[in-house]
Amino acid sequence: MLQSKLLGNTQKEWPNEATLKSHGLLIKGGYIKQMAAGIYTLMPLAKKVAFKIENIIREEMNSIGSQEILMPLVATKKLWNMSGRYDAINGELLKFEDRTGTKMVLSMTHEEAVVFMAMTEATSYQKYPFSVYQIQTKFRDEARSRGGLIRVREFTMKDAYSFHTTEESLDQTYQEYYDAYNRIYKRVGIPEVIAVASDTGMMGGSAAHEYMLLCDAGEDKIVVCKDCNYSANMEVAYTDKIDVFTKKEEPLEKIYTPGTKTIDTLQEYIKMPKESLIKAVIYTRIDTSEPVVVFIRADKDINETKLTNYLKTDIIPRKAEESDNITYGFVGPVRFHGDNATVIFDKSLQGEMSLVAGANEEDYHYKGINIKRDVGEVEYIDVSKINETDYCPKCHKKSLTISNGIEVGNIFKLGTKYSKSMGMTYLDENGKSQNPIMGCYGIGVGRLMASVLEARGDENATNWPASIAPFDIHILPIDYAKSDEIKEVADRLYEKLTCMGLDILLDDRNKNPGVKFADADLIGAPIKVIVSKRNLSNNVFEVKVLGDAQAKLISLDEIYDFIQMTRKELIK
Numbered sequence: 001m002l003q004s005k006l007l008g009n010t011q012k013e014w015p016n017e018a019t020l021k022s023h024g025l026l027i028k029g030g031y032i033k034q035m036a037a038g039i040y041t042l043m044p045l046a047k048k049v050a051f052k053i054e055n056i057i058r059e060e061m062n063s064i065g066s067q068e069i070l071m072p073l074v075a076t077k078k079l080w081n082m083s084g085r086y087d088a089i090n091g092e093l094l095k096f097e098d099r100t101g102t103k104m105v106l107s108m109t110h111e112e113a114v115v116f117m118a119m120t121e122a123t124s125y126q127k128y129p130f131s132v133y134q135i136q137t138k139f140r141d142e143a144r145s146r147g148g149l150i151r152v153r154e155f156t157m158k159d160a161y162s163f164h165t166t167e168e169s170l171d172q173t174y175q176e177y178y179d180a181y182n183r184i185y186k187r188v189g190i191p192e193v194i195a196v197a198s199d200t201g202m203m204g205g206s207a208a209h210e211y212m213l214l215c216d217a218g219e220d221k222i223v224v225c226k227d228c229n230y231s232a233n234m235e236v237a238y239t240d241k242i243d244v245f246t247k248k249e250e251p252l253e254k255i256y257t258p259g260t261k262t263i264d265t266l267q268e269y270i271k272m273p274k275e276s277l278i279k280a281v282i283y284t285r286i287d288t289s290e291p292v293v294v295f296i297r298a299d300k301d302i303n304e305t306k307l308t309n310y311l312k313t314d315i316i317p318r319k320a321e322e323s324d325n326i327t328y329g330f331v332g333p334v335r336f337h338g339d340n341a342t343v344i345f346d347k348s349l350q351g352e353m354s355l356v357a358g359a360n361e362e363d364y365h366y367k368g369i370n371i372k373r374d375v376g377e378v379e380y381i382d383v384s385k386i387n388e389t390d391y392c393p394k395c396h397k398k399s400l401t402i403s404n405g406i407e408v409g410n411i412f413k414l415g416t417k418y419s420k421s422m423g424m425t426y427l428d429e430n431g432k433s434q435n436p437i438m439g440c441y442g443i444g445v446g447r448l449m450a451s452v453l454e455a456r457g458d459e460n461a462t463n464w465p466a467s468i469a470p471f472d473i474h475i476l477p478i479d480y481a482k483s484d485e486i487k488e489v490a491d492r493l494y495e496k497l498t499c500m501g502l503d504i505l506l507d508d509r510n511k512n513p514g515v516k517f518a519d520a521d522l523i524g525a526p527i528k529v530i531v532s533k534r535n536l537s538n539n540v541f542e543v544k545v546l547g548d549a550q551a552k553l554i555s556l557d558e559i560y561d562f563i564q565m566t567r568k569e570l571i572k
Helices: 021-028 044-063 077-083 111-118 167-188 263-270 304-311 417-421 445-456 484-499 513-523 533-537 559-571
Strands: 032-036 039-042 074-076 094-097 103-106 130-139 154-164 194-197 207-214 220-225 231-233 253-256 278-285 291-297 315-317 342-346 355-361 364-369 400-415 437-444 473-477 504-506 527-531 540-545 552-555
Touching (some): 039 044, 044 130, 044 445, 077 417, 111 154, 111 437, 154 167, 167 207, 167 437, 207 220, 278 355, 291 304, 400 445, 417 437, 484 504, 484 527, 484 533, 484 559, 527 559, 533 540, 540 559
Antiparallel strands (some): 032 039, 094 103, 130 154, 194 207, 207 400, 220 400, 253 364, 400 437, 540 552
16 A cells, blocks of 8 residues: 555644553554544554454454354344343443334343344254354443543444353353463464453353453453462452451450541551451442441451442442431441441451451440450451452462453353343253353454553554554655655565565655654554665665564565565564
């Protein structure tokens, strides 16, 4: 392609609206154009990168026997009612009526559509197992769209679904997808992506993994053990051992603590470490509007995902209400008297012998609390966030690290959540009706593109891997419009490389070398060939290869063999 015809204008300065490195590079390089919050046009460069990512994904899906389909973006309310998710998902699911008054949705995910498709196509056990995938547009009315393509509302996604008659069959396919995903990330240039255990969220099911690129730009918190292969999203990370801090039993004593409504003011007043204090965190259940009181050691924080999963309802922080009969700021487990409250004791309190907590009376706390003695037998529930001082649940060493991560894919064991609710059945070998067991597997194409830039780009260069770069070779003639010799050599090189099946960009613009080189860094072809009068006088091209610190001088006769060999190495 001639660069003078390429749509998408580069920018000299870093864009003010860019909040992430990938966001800035995509704008600065002319890759994307925003239409509305979280909605972008992919310009030709971005579309070429996305196309190559999609083809890598497609090859890996085909290699494990998944069949490509294409399901509609639009679905009916009736379909989503079958799964029970039409009313369960509010803000993110875009709902509308067509001209006949039929209620519709823009699909943010396709579990309903794939079950509807498969329920008449796989009615016998002989069809199982099977899996299908699509690369399709989706829409999620994201409240916090940010970071360019990292968090958007309209996006392209590869989602796949597998159907099984046994858990063992699901486990085998799950492993095949697990391995295929690792190959995909390696091929697009981010082999450092790791798989971590994750929460199943609104998808439901028995197990899930997220694929995470560890980087500062990530919104998720990822827990990794340095001494073993344990890794998990903070939402589900846990420890199976917490050191007991208070090991000596003391008598229960009520103490006067005026104005100490927060842990910090209480700690300052009584001069005791946070590990010896109990913190009461109060929420409202969305399903009943009743209070939830969580007692946890004050050096720990609540993991709201764990708490939500335990309660099986969403929660929000509760504001003080007189009707609660709760003494806000002085809440404690001894003689607690909140009306209709769900009370939860975190595992961090188990085994503690002498703690301090509110006395459920204004300006008073209890000292020397032993929960077993002063409250009675209680069930301890893990609802706390893990931290780097905790023990790894796998190797039992204090070797945990917490890093930021970008989710670049996910896989779920859905079980029969959707097949059962939507009435999908098959006849087993005994002629008995059964609900198939399902798996679900997703990768966002645009987010993956942006994540590669977060890992490999810098402020002035995209540094695309050869496997997904928009062009294979970028020819950069100096004085192309002024020198017939330069133009003739550059054109001949362009034509021959194109005939070799390579994707070539020829900079035919009448621009100075500085502009050409700056734009070339943003376009990011892994091989750049500079054609100049000085080099031609020595019968050489100057070649800059991705990853090499210095350019190479390659003779005119050897350039084609050099490019072929170098490209193979870069792809490998």
